[in-house]
Amino acid sequence: MAAPLSPADAGPSADWQATLPAELAEHGTLVQTRPGQALPLTLGGEETVFVVRMATLLFRLTVADNLRQGITLLYPGDVFRSAFAPPGPGADLVALTAGEVLRYRYDAFARLLEANADARAYFDMAVARQSARQAIHLAAVGQLDSTQRLVAFLIELATQIGVPASEGRVVFELPLSRSEVAEYLGLNADTLSRIMSRLRSEGLLSQPDRHTVFVRDLPALAALSPASASLMSAPRMNTNGPRS
Amino acid sequence: MAAPLSPADAGPSADWQATLPAELAEHGTLVQTRPGQALPLTLGGEETVFVVRMATLLFRLTVADNLRQGITLLYPGDVFRSAFAPPGPGADLVALTAGEVLRYRYDAFARLLEANADARAYFDMAVARQSARQAIHLAAVGQLDSTQRLVAFLIELATQIGVPASEGRVVFELPLSRSEVAEYLGLNADTLSRIMSRLRSEGLLSQPDRHTVFVRDLPALAALSPASASLMSAPRMNTNGPRS
DNA sequence: CGAGCCTTTGAGCTTTATCAATGTCGGTGG
DNA sequence: CCACCGACATTGATAAAGCTCAAAGGCTCG
Numbered sequence: 001m002a003a004p005l006s007p008a009d010a011g012p013s014a015d016w017q018a019t020l021p022a023e024l025a026e027h028g029t030l031v032q033t034r035p036g037q038a039l040p041l042t043l044g045g046e047e048t049v050f051v052v053r054m055a056t057l058l059f060r061l062t063v064a065d066n067l068r069q070g071i072t073l074l075y076p077g078d079v080f081r082s083a084f085a086p087p088g089p090g091a092d093l094v095a096l097t098a099g100e101v102l103r104y105r106y107d108a109f110a111r112l113l114e115a116n117a118d119a120r121a122y123f124d125m126a127v128a129r130q131s132a133r134q135a136i137h138l139a140a141v142g143q144l145d146s147t148q149r150l151v152a153f154l155i156e157l158a159t160q161i162g163v164p165a166s167e168g169r170v171v172f173e174l175p176l177s178r179s180e181v182a183e184y185l186g187l188n189a190d191t192l193s194r195i196m197s198r199l200r201s202e203g204l205l206s207q208p209d210r211h212t213v214f215v216r217d218l219p220a221l222a223a224l225s226p227a228s229a230s231l232m233s234a235p236r237m238n239t240n241g242p243r244s
Numbered sequence: 245m246a247a248p249l250s251p252a253d254a255g256p257s258a259d260w261q262a263t264l265p266a267e268l269a270e271h272g273t274l275v276q277t278r279p280g281q282a283l284p285l286t287l288g289g290e291e292t293v294f295v296v297r298m299a300t301l302l303f304r305l306t307v308a309d310n311l312r313q314g315i316t317l318l319y320p321g322d323v324f325r326s327a328f329a330p331p332g333p334g335a336d337l338v339a340l341t342a343g344e345v346l347r348y349r350y351d352a353f354a355r356l357l358e359a360n361a362d363a364r365a366y367f368d369m370a371v372a373r374q375s376a377r378q379a380i381h382l383a384a385v386g387q388l389d390s391t392q393r394l395v396a397f398l399i400e401l402a403t404q405i406g407v408p409a410s411e412g413r414v415v416f417e418l419p420l421s422r423s424e425v426a427e428y429l430g431l432n433a434d435t436l437s438r439i440m441s442r443l444r445s446e447g448l449l450s451q452p453d454r455h456t457v458f459v460r461d462l463p464a465l466a467a468l469s470p471a472s473a474s475l476m477s478a479p480r481m482n483t484n485g486p487r488s
Numbered sequence: 489c490g491a492g493c494c495t496t497t498g499a500g501c502t503t504t505a506t507c508a509a510t511g512t513c514g515g516t517g518g
Numbered sequence: 519c520c521a522c523c524g525a526c527a528t529t530g531a532t533a534a535a536g537c538t539c540a541a542a543g544g545c546t547c548g
Contacts, residue, residue, distance in 0.1 A: 061383040064470035069383035083372035086380055086474045110368075114361070124354075127371060128327035134378065136330055139305040139313035141386045142430030146504070178527060186386030188505050193528055210513075210527080226308035230330045390536070422495060432537050437496055454495080454545075 018125055020077060021118040024051060028102035028109075033057075033095030035175070039103075041082040041093060047106035050080045055099025056161065056175045060183065062090040070176075070184030072134050075160045079126040081106065096175035133234055140227045141186045149185045150195050151225035154205070158215055159232050170215045262369055264321060265362040268295060272346035272353075277301075277339035279419070283347075285326040285337060291350035294324045299343025300405065300419045304427065306334040314420075314428030316378050319404045323370040325350065340419035377478055384471045385430045393429045394439050395469035398449070402459055403476050414459045 031039070033055050041048060050057070057074040073096075074080055083106070085091030095101070104112070113120045133156075140152045162170040174181070178196075182189040199205050204221045206214045215221055222228035275283070277299050285292060294301070301318035317340075318324055327350070329335030339345070348356070357364045377400075384396045406414040418425070422440075426433040443449050448465045450458045459465055466472035 059379075061379055063383045063387050067387045067470065069386040071379045071382055081372060083369075084375040084379070086376040087477065088474060090474070091379075110365075114364075117358070120358075121354075125327075128325060131328040131375070132330040134382070135303075135305055135315045135328070135335075138315055138378070138382045138385065139307045141382065142313040143307050143311045177525095189526090190506080190528080191504055194504095197528070226311065230332060230334070233331060433494090434496080434538080435536055438536095441496070 018077070018122060020051065020053075021116065021122050023112060023116045023119050024122065025053075025102070027112055028104045031101045031103050033097070033099050033101055035095065035097055037095040039093040039095060039101065041085060041091060043103070043105055048082045049104045049106055049109040050074075050093065051102040051104075052076050052078045052080075053100040053102055055101055056096045057101070058092075058094045058096055058176070058180070058184070059085070060092045060094070061086070062092065068092075068183045069186065070180065072130060072137065073156070073160070073184070074130070077126065078130055079123055081127075097173075129234070133231075136227055136230050136234075140225075144225065144227065146185075146187050146191055147195055147198075148225040148227065149187065150181075150192060150199075151221055152227040152231060153181065153185055154213065154215065155222055155225065155228045155231045157213070158218065159234065162215070165214070168218045170218055172213055172215075174211045174213055262321070262366060264295065264297075265360060265366050267356060267360045268363050268366065269297075269346070271356055272348045275345045275347050277341070277343050277345055279339065279341055281339040283337040283339060283345065285329060285335060287347070287349055292326045293348045293350055293353040294318075294337065295346040295348075296320050296322045296324075297344040297346055299345055300340045301345070302336075302338050302340055302420070302424070302428070303329070304336045304338070305330070306336065312336075312427045313430065314424065316374060316381065317400070317404070317428070318374070321370065322374055323367055325371075341417075373478070377475075380471055380474050380478075384469075388469065388471065390429075390431050390435055391439055391442075392469040392471065393431065394425075394436060394443075395465055396471040396475060397425065397429055398457065398459065399466055399469065399472045399475045401457070402462065403478065406459070409458070412462045414462055416457055416459075418455045418457055 028051065030053075033039070039050060039057070052074050054076050057078075057080070058070055059072045059074065059080060060068050060070045062068045080093060082093075085093075113123055136152075140149050144152065157172050157174070158170045161175075162172040165171050176184065178192055179189040182192045185192070196207075199221070200207065204215070204217055204224075206216060208214060222232065272295065274297075277283070283294060283301070296318050298320050301322075301324070302314055303316045303318065303324065304312055304314045306312045324337060326337075329337075357367055380396075384393050388396065401416050401418070402414045405419075406416040409415050420428065422436055423433040426436045429436070440451075443465070444451065448459070448461055448468075450460060452458060466476065
C-alpha cells in the first residue's frame, strides 16, 4: 500500500522553517550545558519542559542494568517535555555539547502557550517534527542492518549539525562516544567500530580526529541506507533569531 | 546514573485517568473502522487528526520495499496527528479492529483546542503518554532479545486490551497477524512463531485459536522481559464517558 | 471443495555479539 | 618533560542468536 519513504514527495515542508517565538525565549531559565551534563527531568517534583537553544541533547532510556537505548537526539529548536519519558527512573536527558537550554516548569510553560498562539503553534510543530524523526529512528533500529543503521545516524548528524565543506562533502563533530552511538543504534560498540573502519577504508569518510567526521562522498554514503532520504528531508530550525 | 525502569517509582500517575472532553467527542467525523482498513493521513491534501474512540490502530512506516516497521499501537483515548509521521509516502495508519474513530482536519482541531482548555490539556496529555509508550517500544526493539521483545508486546496487549480471567490470568485478542507482530517487533515471522511455540510449550500461555491469547501465568510471563514493568504501569484511558 | 494465504517447523547459514588482547588519546603528577 | 594511568577505540577469534529457504499443515473465503 504505502511506498517506501522518499524525499521527492516531501513537498514544500522540506524547506520550511520556524523561529522560536520571543515569548518563549524571554521566559524560562537559561541553563548553560557542558558535555555529559545530566538535565534533571523534575524540578522540585514538578514536570519540566526544555527548549534547546544551542546544543545537542540526548534522551535515553535505561531498560535494565547495562542496557540503555538512545531514544532521540535533540537539536536547536527542539522541545522536550519530561512527560515524554515513561514514569520512573531510567529516563535520562543529557547534554552532549556545551550550549544553552531554556528550562521551564510545565505549568508555567502551559500558561505561556495558552497566552500566546505563536508559542502554541511552535510547540505543536516541534513535537510533531520530533515525533516524525523518532519514528524514522525506530524504523531504522528495527529493520536495518548494522551498516544501514550507522549510515542513517551519520546522515542524521550531517543533516542536522554538519557544515558543508565542498560539493558532496560535509564535516561534523561526533558529540557521542562510540559506545553512546552504539546504544543509540542498538548495536554493539565493537561491531560499530568495525563498520566505521570499513567506511573509512572504503574512502567514504575520514576522521581527522576521534570526534570529527569528514564525509568525503555524501551521496555515496547516503546510498548505503534506505533511511537517508527521509532524514535528509527533515527540516531544520531557523536559529538565527526572528525571521528575516 | 539512571536506574532501570521500575513500576514501583511510577507514583500516583499509575492509576491516573482522563476522559475525552465532550467538545472533542461532539465534533469531528465519526469513522467506522474495519480490520485492515487504512486511514488516509491527508484529507484533500490537508493534515488530519484522529482520536481513537473504540478500536486498536497501528501506525507503521515502510522504510524500503518489504521492510516495514510498526511504530505505535493506538488504543481507545489515543490521539494521532498526521504530522507525527515523516513527510512523504511510507507512513500508514491502519485499523486493526472494527471500531470507531473520530477524524478532524488539523486546522479545525487546533481551533477546538484553542477554544477549550480541557481539550487542550487532553491532547497534550495523550501525546505525552503515547510518546512515553513509543520510547519504551524503541528501547525494547533496540536492546532486548527476541523473547524479551515478544513478551513485552504480549504484556502491552494484556495491559491495554486484556480481560482478566482469574488471578494472574488474562485473555486478549491478537489484532495482528504473525507477520505484523514480527514487523512491530523488528523480528522475522519464522523466529516469532518459534518463540510463541516455546512459550506455549512452557505453559505460560495457550491459544484457543490463532487470534486469541490466554496468558496462564502473567507474573511468570512478565518476568521474562525487563520492559514489562514499565508497560504495565502505563495508564489506560477511561473510556466509560464522563468521570464518575 | 479448492485456492491462496498464513503459520509452523526443520536445516543451514549469515550477521552480529562476546570475549580478549592490544593500541591510542588525554590528563596528571613525579 | 616524561612516565603512568584510565577511559576509549580497534581488531581478531569464536560463539550464538536470529534470518533464509523450503516443505508441510491449517484456516478462510469464495
